[in-house]
């Protein structure tokens with residue numbers, strides 16, 4: 001129980017242990033399809049640890065002998081994702097108010113089981129609820145494209161650490177990655193390349209729906225981003241008529257930012273966005289659509305403000321809520337809008353405060369802490385340095401509530417670690433940038449601030465080394481961490 005990441009709110013070891021045996025059974029209450037499915041998720045975890053195939057059935061108590069009980073009965077105080085786990089020598093009881101809580105608790109059981117050999121769980125009690133409801137990772141699939149299987153790998157690994165939002169950055173200067181049926185050239189032309197001139201790629205709507213469903217089975221919400229009005233060269237290359245001068249732009253394979261803009265004064269721009277957001281909203285299970293809004297050097301401020309205010313209406317008309325990078329804080333935000341803080345230059349952080357003053361809540365992605373594309377050390381071969389060098393300790397040793405004056409706990413919806421992919425080309429690179437830093441972000445977002453401390457954390461992180469190796473994760477062996 002000492003080595004869990006994220007650290008649970010309350011963990012009390014007890015004497016004894018529970019052993020998974022060939023006759024161990026799992027019962028679930030209530031016996032709904034969803035709970036039975038969760039029973040099988042646990043059975044798979046047990047099977048990979050012990051080799052035993054544990055049967056799953058509906059039942060209203062722990063099975064008589066050697067039982068594990070997953071229950072939604074009598075745990076109403078645990079919220080949407082909390083869980084309580086009791087392990088004694090006779091039984092294991094995992095209860096939650098919602099199925100998502102059971103799923104999170106199963107991840108705890110996964111980490112409690114020894115990697116190999118006998119399935120012995122030390123006795124004790126855990127009671128655990130997340131600090132923040134938004135615990136995210138962002139993957140930029142524009143600068144380099146990552147296919148369905150790569151994204152599923154990211155989703156699987158996120159699930160192990162109780163992360164619950166995958167933000168997909170789906171359009172940028174270098175690529176348009178989501179099929180829009182009303183505007184097919186977006187993917188035909190805009191999806192045909194990437195940084196460095198590779199072949200790029202895109203998700204068909206069928207692919208995308210498959211990812212949404214795959215994430216949902218792991219209680220992870222996919223938040224799609226169409227970046228606008230800047231970061232739009234791929235769209236401007238696909239359709240000449242989207243440009244103010246009516247001339248299509250050349251596809252772009254470099255890494256500069258801030259040179260493109262949708263034509264904010266043209267009516268066609270808003271018809272285009274209504275089609276794009278409409279099709280995307282229909283594919284989106286969660287409440288949010290991310291409209292970007294960052295780095296709009298090629299758009300006049302007054303035009304930017306009018307544009308973002310109008311686009312918010314389009315998002316709402318399609319039944320979704322707006323999320324945007326902190327720059328949208330300088331516009332009049334609709335109720336329920338979220339802003340994503342990323343700048344670390346105090347002068348620029350003013351937009352986040354403007355958003356909070358309007359009642360908007362904030363997702364924290366401070367670039368010098370959780371930008372997963374930063375180098376770990378000056379010697380790291382891939383990665384950027386504009387926000388600093390971010391070793392594992394830098395990524396962990398900060399707290400959301402004290403990051404920004406004027407932004408306190410109740411203003412914060414959560415934490416998200418973005419992985420921009422200018423230099424990141426393969427799933428192996430993705431894993432290297434994410435791991436182990438993303439575990440720190442997962443813990444910051446889940447675990448209480450009190451009791452979080454780098455010296456204690458680094459030991460728990462080191463103990464995850466064999467687990468990451470067993471999962472085949474290409475992680476950075478930081479010298480700051482005493483790897484087991």
Ligand code: NGO
Nearest residue numbers: 257294295325342373384420
């Ligand atoms: C910035 C920029 C991205 C870059 C990233 C690289 C935001 C929100 N906009 O972050 O386009 O890819 O830095 O670190």
